[in-house]
Structure formats: C-alpha cells, structure tokens
Amino acid sequence: MPELPYDAAAIIGAFRKHGVRFVIIGGVAAIAQGSPLPTEDIDVTPDPAPDNLEALAAALVELKAELRMPDASVPFPVDAKILAGNSVWTLSTSAGALDLVFQPAGTAGYEDLRRGAFEVDFGSGRTAAVASLLDVIRMKETANRLKDRAQLPALRQTLEEIRKREGRS
Amino acid sequence: MISADLLKEARLRAGLTQAELARRVKRSQSQIARWERGDVKPSLETLRELIRACGLELGFELANYDDSYLPLIHQQFRLSPAERVRHMQHVAAQMIDLRRRARASLA
Numbered sequence: 001m002p003e004l005p006y007d008a009a010a011i012i013g014a015f016r017k018h019g020v021r022f023v024i025i026g027g028v029a030a031i032a033q034g035s036p037l038p039t040e041d042i043d044v045t046p047d048p049a050p051d052n053l054e055a056l057a058a059a060l061v062e063l064k065a066e067l068r069m070p071d072a073s074v075p076f077p078v079d080a081k082i083l084a085g086n087s088v089w090t091l092s093t094s095a096g097a098l099d100l101v102f103q104p105a106g107t108a109g110y111e112d113l114r115r116g117a118f119e120v121d122f123g124s125g126r127t128a129a130v131a132s133l134l135d136v137i138r139m140k141e142t143a144n145r146l147k148d149r150a151q152l153p154a155l156r157q158t159l160e161e162i163r164k165r166e167g168r169s
Numbered sequence: 170m171i172s173a174d175l176l177k178e179a180r181l182r183a184g185l186t187q188a189e190l191a192r193r194v195k196r197s198q199s200q201i202a203r204w205e206r207g208d209v210k211p212s213l214e215t216l217r218e219l220i221r222a223c224g225l226e227l228g229f230e231l232a233n234y235d236d237s238y239l240p241l242i243h244q245q246f247r248l249s250p251a252e253r254v255r256h257m258q259h260v261a262a263q264m265i266d267l268r269r270r271a272r273a274s275l276a
Binding site: 028134154158159161163 | 171174177178182207236238239241242244245246250251253254255258259260264265
C-alpha cells in the first residue's frame with residue numbers, strides 16, 4: 001500500500017488541538033464537495049491574527065513542519081513572527097504535504113472565505129471549515145495557472161451537479 | 170444556477186458588495202440578490218454587462234460537450250465528505266506510486 005501524500009484528519013486534529021482558526025481551500029475543499037480530481041497536498045488559509053499565528057506555530061511544531069523542497073525538506077524556526085513574514089508556506093509535515101496560503105488569489109483571505117465556508121467532519125469529531133466550491137473556483141480562475149485552468153471544467157461540472165441536487169439548476 | 174454562480178464569482182473577485190455592483194449597473198441591490206440566488210435568470214446580454222461592471226469579461230467559445238467527469242462526480246456524491254477525502258488520498262497515493270515506478274523504469 002503506497003504511503004498517503006497527506007493525512008487531512010491528522011493535520012486538522014493538530015490544528016484543532018491548538019485552537020487554530022483556518023479554512024481548508026484548494027483540492028481537498030473541492031473533494032469534500034464532490035470533485036473527482038485528486039490532490040497531493042492539503043491547502044489551508046489561516047486567520048492571520050497574532051494569537052492565531054501563535055496557535056498555528058504550536059500546531060506546526062507538533063506536526064514537525066519543515067520547508068518542502070523538490071527532493072527534500074529543510075527545517076526552519078517555526079514561530080508566529082516567522083509565519084507572519086510570508087504569505088505562502090509550502091511545508092512537509094509528519095502528516096504529509098501542507099500548504100499555508102494567507103491570501104489566496106482573488107480573495108481577501110480568511111474572513112472572506114469564512115463567510116461562504118461550511119463545517120465538515122473529517123472523522124472522530126475532527127471538524128473543519130471548508131471553503132465553498134464557488135470560492136475554490138474563484139481562486140483557481142484568478143490564479144489562472146495552467147494546472148488551475150485544467151481543473152476548472154471538472155470543478156464547474158461538480159458545482160452544476162450540486163445545484164441540481166439542491167433543486168437550484 | 171450557472172449565471173447566478175458566475176455573477177457572484179465575478180462580484181467577489183472584484184471585491185464588490187451587491188450594493189456597489191448595483192450602483193455601477195444602475196439596478197437595485199435586491200435585483201442583484203435575486204440574480205445571485207438564481208430566483209431570476211438574467212439574459213446573456215445582461216449577464217455580460219454585469220460581469221463587465223466587475224471589470225471582467227465573459228468569454229464565449231463553442232467546444233465539444235464532455236460529460237466524462239459525471240460518473241466520477243456521482244460516485245463521489247455517494248460518499249460522505251470525509252469518505253471522499255479519504256478515498257482521494259488513496260487515489261493520490263497510487264498516482265504518486267505509479268509516477269515513481271515509471272521514473273525508476275526509465276532510469
């Protein structure tokens with residue numbers, strides 16, 4: 001059995017244990033809503049408030065977070081001040097690949113995404129806020145990288161099917 | 170809901186409130202809300218005007234219809250959100266493993 005690229009429940013568990021405020025975005029958010037496209041990491045938008053960065057740093061220390069490089073990972077001093085100094089962190093953790101994106105393309109960050117987000121239970125009561133599929137599409141449309149554009153037809157089709165199920169098509 | 174979702178996406182990308190967009194297009198905020206809820210569908214021309222007011226352009230192209238994702242989406246819908254994520258973690262792991270094997274066989 002190949003090793004899992006990330007363990008969403010373990011990462012969420014560590015974040016919740018330390019009281020981190022965050023919204024799950026990207027591929028995992030889309031999958032939770034029915035997207036058929038796999039992803040190899042979990043993307044998260046944390047609240048950038050100082051107290052939350054302290055909590056986030058504690059969770060990352062517990063997860064043994066390191067900077068993720070193409071062929072290795074590199075330790076770095078994980079604390080709130082360091083985390084505040086960068087808008088994107090690409091990390092390798094004991095629970096797999098984790099990206100922190102404080103202001104995803106086309107959004108104003110945590111508060112903006114929190115409005116449309118909903119709670120998902122990832123098992124054993126480990127709930128987390130997940131960005132709406134409409135917001136995931138907004139981010140990918142704005143980021144406009146080739147890999148984002150390639151995913152849009154499947155994401156739009158998923159949204160259309162969700163609307164049909166809601167009786168709103 | 171396609172027009173409703175497109176309109177909301179464009180407005181949010183522009184960072185506008187419904188009232189701000191309404192002022193730009195000289196309509197009422199409640200009309201914008203009705204369009205975004207999907208209660209009323211705007212014409213294609215009106216949708217284009219609304220999206221332009223957000224500083225974006227609604228592109229048009231005709232492509233071959235492709236519903237190949239539908240069975241996979243419906244398969245995902247049969248699972249709970251947590252099960253979907255767990256299932257896709259395993260799919261991603263298999264993909265990574267296949268890539269690793271392919272690289273090894275080429276080396």
